[in-house]
Structure formats: structure tokens, C-alpha cells
Amino acid sequence: MRNRLTVFLFGILLFLFSVADIFTSDCFFSQSENRILQQKPEFTMKNLLSGKYGKEYEDYSSDQFIGRDRWIGFKTRTEMTLGQVMINGVYLGKEESLFEQHLSKYAGGDGRLEENAERKLTKLVSDIKQYRSVCKDGEVRVMLVPSAYTIWENRLPPYTASLQFSETDFLEEGREQIERSFPGERIWVDVQAVLAEHATEEVYYRTDHHWTTLGAYYGYTAWADSMDMDVVLAEKLEQKTVSSDFQGTLQSKLNIPWEKDIIKVFLKPDEPMYELIYDMGEKTSDSLYEESYLNTKNQYGFFLDDNHGLITIRTNGTKQQERSIVVIKDSYANCFVPFLTEYYGTVYVIDRRYYRGNVSEFLEEKQIQDVLVLYNVIQFLENY
């Protein structure tokens, strides 16, 4: 009886899942994981013989397995029940905050960040030299923004703070190198200091790896200070909530509902007219924000229509209509750039992961005054 029951039950379980899985249609894109899923591999003799077909089919079948999101959630819940504070490379910190794990090489990380540090800084210095030779009268600024785990270190789970790659040490080294290479000039903007000052506020999302619009605002004040420009006070801006159910990339890795994040925009009382041109004119818009993203998983894409190689932003009615700036950036800048429109008739936003042109030639061609390099530290070390 017991044996027959075991056989029948497992028989049914196995066949039920298998049949159901075969008949569910494939997804191209996972909303919850925010990535393209493996598609059915092409069956060719060459793929089969090289073993590529077998490998891709395995990825395909687990990526497209029935109820994938729920399986991952089930796994996360189990691991949480077992008391784990690190799941899938995400730390489950205090105050419902999630953090990416970036182990230092002394704690078992792969050492890639440490390895890249010197190379990327050298590249940064030589790029700045080029920019300055082109934009002789303008200002060049560098903003490297630390990740949430550095500013909210006290929210990390026990014992983990000193295991993380030290962004603080890296930023210290970066500042020294820039100051040594360009003595007496104000190129380095100390973003860490201003964020640390406001660490008790919501400067990062809990479920996403980006800073919030508030964090970007504090970053902007530091930039404006170093440029000797007047800062628009936060009180003068309307802080409008555009989403209160944001679940970011870190929540995706856990795939269970988490504390919801709020996305805000800071609007001027008299918002000027904007004209945005994406890439080579493939898309135009009259807003810095793209509402449609708020209905997707990738709500952060709301800012500047997610990532583009080149965005041209023309603003009517600014004080200095003829001035222009180029922002060389990663996605951290997307919620930061709106603060710049106050000062420039034209803002060019370049993401070098997608932009294939030469930045110096671009500066020369468009006769740009100022340059801003804005990256998150980890992104800078991985992608710059």
C-alpha cells in the first residue's frame, strides 16, 4: 500500500509538471528578473556535435520552466527560514534594505574590482586630459558615486561590512590620483561626503541598486558647489511621487515580494519646455520622464527612457541658453541629469556602453563647454 502510493504519487507529480511545462508557451523576457531568457536553441548538426545544443537546451529548459518565478521565490523563502542573510549574491540587511554582495579579494571575491581599479583610474585621468585639451574654457568634473552598502554600512547584516570591496579606499585613491594629475584644480567631486551627511534619509532604494532622486539631489548640490553655481533649494522643488510600488533589481534576485520602494521626481514650479532626441533621432520626446516604464518591472527606466547611447536634451528658457555640457555616465546619472537642465541650453548624455563614437571628437564638433563624468563606483570599475 505504502509502496504503491509512493509510486503513484511521484508518477503523477513527475508527469503533471512535465506535461504542464511542455504546454506552457515560452517567454522572451522575464519581467520579474528583468532579463532576456534563454530561447529554444536552434537544432543544427554543428550545434549538436559541439555540445552547444545540449548546454543551451539545459539553460532553456530551466529558464522557461513552468512557474519559474514561484520556484525561485520558494527557494528564497526556504533559505530565509534557514536564517541565511545572503541569498543569490544579495545581502538581506536591516530596515528591509537589500544590498549587492561585492566581496573584496581578501574575503574570497574574485579580485576583479581590485584588479581593475588602477587601470580604470589611469584611463579616467588620460580621458580627462583629452577633454580638457578640447574644452579649454570649460570645467571638467568627476563624480564617482558609492553604492548603498558604503553609505548604509550600518544596515548590512552582521560581519559583512568588512568583507565588502572597500569603495571608500578606492575613492580615496581616486581623489589622490586626480589631484596629483591635476594639481590645484577642482575636478573631483566628493559625493561620498555629502551622501554620508544624509545617510539617515532615503538616498538609495531598498530593493534596487540605484540611488534615489533624493540621493541624486544631494549629489547635484555637491556638483553645483564645486562649479560655484547656485543650488536650487529642495524646498523650492515639488517632490512628486510617481510610483509607490517599485521592486528593483535586487528584489528580482530574490523573487519574493519585498518592502515597496517609492520613486519621486523633483519638479520646478515653472517647468520649462524640453526637447529630447534619443540616439540619432530615432526617438524624440518632450519629457525627461517616460511614464510607460512605471507599468513595467523596470520602473527606474522612467528616468530618461532607460539607457541610450546618446541623448540630446534642449531646454528652452534657461539662463545660459548657449552653454552645453556632456555627461559621460552610467544609469546612476539618469535621475541626476534633470537637475542639470537648469544651467545648460543643451545637455548631451553619453553612455559609452552603447555609444560607439569618439567622445573628444564629439566635444570638438559640438563646441561643448563643460564635461561631467558620473558613474557608480562598482559600475565604473566594471564598465568604464
Added chain:
Amino acid sequence: MVFSSIPFLFRFLPIFLIMYFAAPRRMRNLVLFLGSLIFYAWGEPVYVFLMLFSTVSDYVHGIWIGKFKEQGKEKRAKAALASSIIINLAMLCFFKYAEILPLPVGISFYTFQTMSYTIDVYRLETKPQRNFVAFGVYVSMFPQLIAGPIIKYKQAATGLTERRETFDQAAYGIRRFVVGLGKKVLLANQAGLIWEQISAINPQALSMSGAWLGMLAFAFQIYFDFSGYSDMAIGLGAMFGFTFPENFHYPYLSLSITQFWRRWHMTLGGWFRDYVYIPLGGSRRGLGRQLINILIVWLLTGIWHGAGWNFLVWGLWFAVFLVLEKFIYSCFHNRENSSRKENGQNTEHTKRKNPLTTVFLFTYSFTVVLAGWVFFSHENIVDALAYLKVMFFWNRNAVQTMKETIYFLLYNYRVLLFVLLIGATPFPAKAAEKIKIMFEKKRAGAVWTILELLFLMGVFLLSTAFIVDASYNPFLYFRF
């Protein structure tokens, strides 16, 4: 294809089960043979022909040897046997040690099986298998094709042609398979995460406690990985009516290295015992010869695992302790015998060791095994020695973050580590048995049935969840 993957669990296995049990009994070997070829060809589309070549070669050799033996042509039989062994070893050595082409998965396992066949036929311990499909099933049977257990032909012979699949066996098979799957996916892979983090730290910077935790994690990983795989193989075999030999018996609880090797990868040890150690004379030709035989066998055991020097050292490491144990044992044994003769007393009570001795012997044996894993896990001997140095001598140069790394790993994986510790002992199986008996005594066997089913389903579903989200799912014994 690996067992712990979606294509195997939810494509291959259900389709194969239907085909197998829908087929009339006399066709089942053919289904199993063809199914196994597809299973193997999935990951090794080219090397499947190598396996087929090996199958044909030993099928023919087996028949020749049998015929020559029948005709009394001893020399020719011997020559045929030699030819079979040379072909097998040449194949094994070329693919395993020349390192020109990638290693065909499972080659170390199936060449050892086919060799056992021709040797058994030569020794008249079994009849040659004339049915090619039945022989093909023996060589390529997918449940144990890739990572064992290594089945000697004489153990498998009757099962190949005269097995009966029953519900009881199938249910037993399901239980074994699910437990094995859980051991692999839920325990081995997770232990592997701990080892991965510690092994990434340069040995020069490791602390003593870190080195021990790392090796402990590796020991758990390799044990649950390999024994989980063996459980799955035995379970699948049982579903199809086979009885495969056991491969592990709680090896880490051994009280000597001699015992460890009777409880770790038992079928490989058994193979070497039957086909190398005993033919060399075993222990029957005096202590000196026995020690040399031990050395030879463990040298071979070491290099069976791979071309690296580290495996050779690993084998020798155990040989040293085995020899030492034999030596000490023979000293004690002689003294005991003589004292027994003198006093004329029964010394039976000395066989029951006191707890302190047990703890001491366990510590000794486990330490030797862990140190052995250091060689096993480091391809580079210099790295292995540096690691051992940290394990057994204090490292003053340990990095600052070492302490936090250990604390973090212990904290994050506290429950897992506890489960790993308990899981490596017979306690869970014994406890389950006791609970079962308790319920049955109260005539509540149904409660036990439900509990067991819930447990198995939980393990199966959780394993599926871990496979779906697998970022880390290696199979350690695939390299062998």
C-alpha cells in the same frame, strides 16, 4: 545529461519511464540500451561512438575468451584477455592522461566495468554474454554510466536477463533517488558555496580556522555530491529492477584509514581488490609483499582520478597511513595473541573500545582524510602544501578580514552546516526507522506513510526549486 537538471527530470525521465514500462519484457533491454545511448549522446554526441566501440570490442573479446576456454586453449584465452585489457587501458590512458582531446564523460567507469567482464569470463566466474543488447545495457546503462557505482560483471549478470520490476522496488528506488537528489542539490551545492568563497582566498592569507572550515566544506561537498549521485543511480536502477551495489557507508565516521576505504567509493575499492590487490598476492605473501601491494593499489586509485600529480600524491598519502596501520595492527595483534596464549584468558573485552579511544581514532582518521582532500582539491602541489601549512601551523600573515569571513560563513550557513554534520552520520536514517517502528507499533502505519511522502515530496520540490535557480551546479565526479 546530469540527473539534477530540468531536461533529465522533466523530459528524459518521464518519457523514458513510459517507453520502458510500456515495452514488453523482452524488449526492455533494447529500450534501456537505446535510451542510455541518447542519454549519453546528449552531452557527448561524438564520444558515444567511443563507448559503442568499447562495447563491441569487449563483447567480441568476451565471446573469444569463452570459446578458447571451452576448447582448452589457455594461451589463446590469455592472449584475448590481454588484448581486451590493453585496448581498454590504451583508451583510458589516451583520453585521460594524454590530455589532447577533452575527457569523455564516464570513461573511467565504463572501461573498468568492461574490463571486469572479460576478466570474469576468463576466470570462469561467469559465462560470456552472447546477447549484444544485454551486454550493451551492462556497459551503457544510464543510471550508473557517468559516475558509477562500478558494477562487476558477475554482480550484474543475472539482472541483465532475469530481472523483475516490482512496485516495492520502484518505491524503494524513488526514495533513494529523491534522497540522493536532495543530497546533491540541497547539500553538496550549498557546501560548495562555502568552499568556493574560502578557496578564492590566497593560501598565504588564510587563517588556520579558515583553512579548516574550507576543507570541511569541501569534504561535505564531495561526499554529498558523490554519494548523492550514487543514491540516485541505485534508486534509478531499482526502478528498473536492478540491484546495484552500495558505494558509501558513512565514511567520515571511520576510526581508521583502512576502515575509511571500506566505506568510501566502495565499488572502486572492491574493483581494485578483486582485479589488482588479490591477483598480486594480497596479504597472503607476507607483510612486506602486502605493503608493496597496498602501495601499488593506492597509487592506481590516485591516478584513476586524473592526470594531475596531486591525485598521485593523494593516493600515496593514504597508502602511507594504510601501511602504517597494517604495521601497527600486526604488532598489536601478535602481542595480543601471545599474551592470550600466556594467560589463557579471553581477551574479548579489549575489542570494545572505550569512548576516549574512539574519539582519538575518529580524530586521527578524519584529520588524515581532510588533509587528503587538500591534495585532491588543489591541482598544484605547491598550493596544496601552502594550504596544509596553514591548517597545521599558525599563519601569522592571515588577512584582517579572515575572522569576519569565518564568522559570516558560520552565521549565514549555521543551519546548513548543522544539517551537513548530521547528514553525514547514520542518525537521520536510524531516527526515521525508529519513528516508523513507533507508528507501526501503535498501528498507525498510515501516519508514517503520509509523513514519509510529505518529506520526499518536500525534498523533491525544493530540489527542483534549487535547480531552476541554479547558478552553481557542478558535478565533481564528472571529471573522473
